[in-house]
Amino acid sequence: MRLESYQHAQNHGICAGKNIAGVKTEYTSIPWMWSDQFNLNLQLTGICDEYDEIIERGNDINNGVIYFFLKNNKIRGACGVGVIGKVGRDIRITSKLSEKNTIVDKQILSDQNLKLNKLMQK
Numbered sequence: 001m002r003l004e005s006y007q008h009a010q011n012h013g014i015c016a017g018k019n020i021a022g023v024k025t026e027y028t029s030i031p032w033m034w035s036d037q038f039n040l041n042l043q044l045t046g047i048c049d050e051y052d053e054i055i056e057r058g059n060d061i062n063n064g065v066i067y068f069f070l071k072n073n074k075i076r077g078a079c080g081v082g083v084i085g086k087v088g089r090d091i092r093i094t095s096k097l098s099e100k101n102t103i104v105d106k107q108i109l110s111d112q113n114l115k116l117n118k119l120m121q122k
Contacts, residue, residue, distance in 0.1 A: 001047075005033040030095045034088075041084045043091040046077025046098045055109045057090070058082075063112065066090055073103045090116050 011029040018025040034043045040061070051069035058065040064082025068075055078094045080087035093116040097104060108114045 003031050003033075005031065007032050028099075030099050032091070032095055036084060039083055040081055041087060042079070042081050043087050044077070044079040045091050045095040046075065048077035048079060051076050055106055057110055058112045062086070064090070066094075068094065068104075068109050070104070070106075073106070074098070074101055075104060093117055093120065096120065 008029070008031055012027060015025050015027040015029075030046055032043070032045045034041065036042075046069070048069040051071045053070045055068040055070060056065065057068065061081060062083050064080055064086030066078055066080035066087055069077045075094055075098045077098070078091060080091055097116075097119055102119060104119050108116065108118055
């Protein structure tokens with residue numbers, strides 16, 4: 001798979017270097033990408049190709065909108081867009097939930113008034 005992002009290039013290079021040095025390491029980093037376009041911030045985490053459900057969080061770009069891609073009630077990936085500063089924290093939490101293979105509460109995912117870090121406590 002081709003991923004063109006700074007984070008992937010950095011983490012993949014570190015993993016390759018460890019393996020070359022004899023430290024057997026598996027590359028397991030969750031992909032994360034971002035771009036600022038004028039006053040908007042776009043962020044994506046995970047791989048959003050194999051899913052059975054999409055959950056939408058938010059409906060106003062000024063407060064941020066995130067789409068979560070789930071398979072078997074676990075987050076496979078998410079993408080969000082919003083005014084700069086509105087989606088970053090939730091995307092970082094989403095990466096951690098995906099990495100831990102956490103079964104998520106869809107009500108918390110969809111309700112922008114509920115903090116996603118509640119899912120980390122389960």
